[in-house]
Amino acid sequence: MPDVGDLVTARLEVGEHDETTAVTLVLAAPDGTVSTPVVTPVDDGAAWTAPVVYTAAGVWRLSWSVTGTGAGIEQELVSVAPAPGARGDGRVYATTTDLANALKEAPPLNAQKLLERASELLDSDFLLTAIYDVDEDGMPTHPLVAAGFRDAVCSQVEFWGEVGEETDISGPLKAAQIGSVNLQFGSGIDGSGPSYYAPKLLRALRLIPEDHIRFTALASC
Missing domain, CATH: 2.60.40.10 (Immunoglobulins)
Incomplete structure (x- = not known):
């Protein structure tokens, strides 16, 4: 090809x-x-x-x-196929070097694609109503926020490496809390489907000081 x-x-x-x-x-x-x-x-x-x-x-x-x-x-x-290493149009919160450091081993060959998809997941499911300082490209300007997003994205890619990226369609998180916002996700009639979010992703977001980021609305899926 x-x-x-x-x-x-x-x-x-x-x-x-x-x-x-x-x-x-x-x-x-x-x-x-x-x-x-x-x-x-x-x-x-x-x-x-x-x-x-x-x-x-x-x-x-x-x-x-x-x-x-x-x-x-x-x-x-x-x-x-897209050019090897080509990046998409969206924001990507971690590099393949960041991922290698997080994994403490060489990243997979499709690491760039996985980081892009994890960043999209972060944007759509967690940051859609969040308030934080950004630059002209929409990237966080405070180093603690940038580090939190980096760690969250790397954690999601690590999670996919263990359970398979296909879990992204099996059903979202049932309940979690970040700051003052309760997140209620779930698949099926009773919303009890398995989580497709990495637990470490949630922890990375919780560790961002609340005076640097604010989640303003209940997320739903």
């Missing part, structure tokens, strides 16, 4: 061919943008190749059109 930014040589084997055979390629990006790379015959016309640069993650469509001998149309779908 190619990554964003990869330059690859797309190739089409044409089978039956002669001097009348000609091939064109239409390349459709995930956003629908269309381009026509230069196609060149190789192996005396038995195959045709074209340079392709994948500029975005997603599914690309390669539409080959053969005229003359061997005429036909062939469609090819290529799934392109």
Whole structure:
């Protein structure tokens, strides 16, 4: 599977061919943008190749059109992954170095993705109504708040490493308290589903001094 930014040589084997055979390629990006790379015959016309640069993650469509001998149309779908190490658009409260220090061992290869998802969970389930000082990017400015968020995110990733990230769909926390706010979460009719939050995440948030962060509303899910 190619990554964003990869330059690859797309190739089409044409089978039956002669001097009348000609091939064109239409390349459709995930956003629908269309381009026509230069196609060149190789192996005396038995195959045709074209340079392709994948500029975005997603599914690309390669539409080959053969005229003359061997005429036909062939469609090819290529799934392109984000560039390795690429970060999402949201806030990320810990680095892979932070995670390695928290785990006291090398982090998993998908650590960046897990930190992004843990940060999203923190934002959506705990910080949506919280009040604290931020910079222009929405990141906490007080070092104790930043450290608390860092520890919370690393704890969640460590938790996923033990129980599996799939627990994120099994049911949220039933009850917890952070400062003066009681959090009541739960899955199922009686809200008794298993927690998908790391206990250490909750402790990390509780350790942030209340004069630096304030949770202003009851969270629900």
